[in-house]
Structure formats: C-alpha cells, structure tokens
Amino acid sequence: MIEVKNLVKTFPAQGGFLKQGEVQAVKGVSFSIPASGAVTFIGESGCGKTTIGRILTGLESYDSGEILYNGMSLADLSPTERRDRLRKVQLIQQDPYAALNPSRTVAQSLTAPLAWEAKRQRRSKTWIEDRSREVLTQVGLNPDVVLPKYPHMLSGGQRQRVVVARALTVNPDVLVADEAVSMIDVSLRLGILHLLHRLCTEEGIAVLFITHDVAAARYVGSDGSLYVIYQGEIVEQGRTEELIQSPVHPYTQSLLSAVPVLRGLERPGEDRYIPRAEFTSGDSTACRFALRCRFSQERCRTEKPLVTTWGKDHHRHTCHFPAPRRVVAEPIENERL
Ligand SMILES: Nc1ncnc2c1ncn2[C@@H]1O[C@H](COP(=O)(O)OP(=O)(O)O)[C@@H](O)[C@H]1O
Ligand SMILES: [Mg+2]
Known part of the structure; x- marks a missing residue:
C-alpha cells in the first residue's frame, strides 16, 4: 500500500544564538506498509518516529526519497488527487486533549469531516448523523451518551476513541497512531490498544503503530512487522514476535x-x-x-x-x-x- 524508499528529512537547528547547523531527523529510511495489518516503529524519544509519521500524512515535507501510495508517487499527482490520497492516511496523535476542539461537542467534531464527505458523495443530512453513530459504535462508544458531550466531559480513553472515530469518518486506508496511548491512564490503555488491534485485524485497515513501549508493540502488532529506529535510521527489522524473541x-x-x-x-x-x-x-x-x-x-x-x-x-x-x-x-x- 505505502512504499517508502530512502526517506531523508533535515530540520534547521532550533534555539537561541547557538542556532547553527541542522538536525537530520530521518536519514534514509525505507519500509513498506501493507494494505492491512500492523507495522510498528519502536525507538527512543527523538529518533525520528513522529517526523516519519507526519511526512506520511502530508503534514511535513521531506528532503529526498520516494513515497509511493499504491504504486503512485505523490509528486506525480495533481493537488486534488494528492489531497484525496492523503485523506486516506489519518494521523492519531499522542494527545487527545489537543486533538479535539474543547468548544465543540463530539457531534460537532464528527460533523465537520463528515459534511465534507457528504458533499463529495452527495449525501443527505441524515447520512451524516447515521455515519457519526456508526463510527462511534465502531470504536466502542455509545453514541447516545457521547454525541452531546464536550471533550472535558469524557475520560482520556473516551477522548482518544473519539479521535479514532473522527479518523474513521473518511474510511481511511492507513491509521498512523503516534504514541496514541502514552498520555492515557494506564487502566484505559489496554482498551485503546485492543481497539487498534481490532481495526487492523478485523476491519482491514493498515495501522502504523509508533511507540517506545515494547509491550504495546507486542499487543497491537504481534503478527505484523517491527522496525527498530535509532537516530533516524532503521537498525533492525523483522516479524514483530520473532524480533522480540x-x-x-x-x-x-x-x-x-x-x-x-x-x-x-x-x-x-x-x-x-x-x-x-x-x-x-x-x-x-x-x-x-x-x-x-x-x-x-x-x-x-x-x-x-x-x-x-x-x-x-x-x-x-x-x-x-x-x-x-x-x-x-x-x-x-x-x-x-
Ligand atoms: N519542527 C522541527 N524543527 C526542528 N527540529 C525538529 C522538528 N521536529 C522534530 N525535530 C527534531 O528531529 C528529531 C526527531 O524528532 P521526532 O521525529 O519528534 O522524534 P520522536 O517522535 O522519535 O521522538 C529530534 O532531534 C527533534 O528535535
Ligand atoms: Mg514522537
């Protein structure tokens, strides 16, 4: 589904008067994400995981290398085609607090992307509501309970589920889950990990699971592949369970x-x-x-x-x-x- 070859990304160095040189965050990384199942990236903080995830979802540019979505390079597509392609790759970030607008109810948060989709597919208003309920059910939430609520009325786990539901509104091919459980109470993490595991095993969505936690990697991606990243390079890769063993x-x-x-x-x-x-x-x-x-x-x-x-x-x-x-x-x- 997604094929990445020799991806390189350099940032200008940040900070005060010492601001010199550059940070090579990603140094020639190659990997592929199959149409379904899980691919896991593991590595310590600062190794470039988030940068790779953001590049895949189009939120960050890259210096060189090639990214093929279904065999097509983004560079060869028209701006509209590129946007449609990138919409199918949804990012779920670490912080569900930041991802949701605090002044919008769950219903309103889901309506925005769905309205766009409805317009494109010439669907009615009731379709939007049905689809909101459908995606909430898909992530294990009760629509009647959560639709009228504001983010602060939900637990961290529920909030992250709403974020996943919002990503599902566009029928994504790939979910990039970047440290998606690290800010959630330990007691609620397993539920989110289980949800991600279910999405990639039962719903046929590919999940790129980014983590620094071996146990979480095992839980979500045990039958997929694992890439170990160190300072912007892949140092070891294999089948997840084999590699951990x-x-x-x-x-x-x-x-x-x-x-x-x-x-x-x-x-x-x-x-x-x-x-x-x-x-x-x-x-x-x-x-x-x-x-x-x-x-x-x-x-x-x-x-x-x-x-x-x-x-x-x-x-x-x-x-x-x-x-x-x-x-x-x-x-x-x-x-x-
Ligand atoms: N927008 C940015 N500007 C400058 N440097 C950045 C930026 N984003 C990331 N970096 C640097 O790139 C490196 C990799 O960061 P990141 O991809 O966030 O790593 P990880 O997600 O593995 O913790 C770090 O050294 C970080 O400081
Ligand atoms: Mg990160």
Missing part, C-alpha cells in the same frame, strides 16, 4: 532490557544490556550506536555497517557483530510497585 542488534537488545520484570521472575542465563551512555550523537561514517554499545569494536567506530540479512530474509539489521543474546529485563522489587 530473538533480536541480534545490541540496540534492540537494550530496548528490550529496559522493560522491568519482578524480582524472582527473571529467567536464569539471561543478561541485561544497558547502553553505556545516555546519548551520544552518532557519526555518519561509523555505526551510530557504537559509542553506547557494550559490544562495539574498532570496526564499529570506523566503518558504517550495511543492511544485512540474518537467517530469514525478512530479518535484517545493521550491525557488524550481530549475535543472539538472551535478554532479560531489569528486575524490580515487589515493594516498589
């Missing part, structure tokens, strides 16, 4: 190590891989993770690793010294919970 790149291994487990539940023989430093900006002529990596050698600091296949064709990585290492999360004490 047997990562070979030290960065992926350290990401998995960061998930805590209860002391006493650790599995013997597994080790933790914690990066050496908090953050070091990598070098484009070397492995960008080299300075933080516990397994780096001279070659990692002098030669850029290429994309290499590990075992099966779909499992790829960029590491000079890949190795399966059994990873265990950091044990935490019961009392601390």
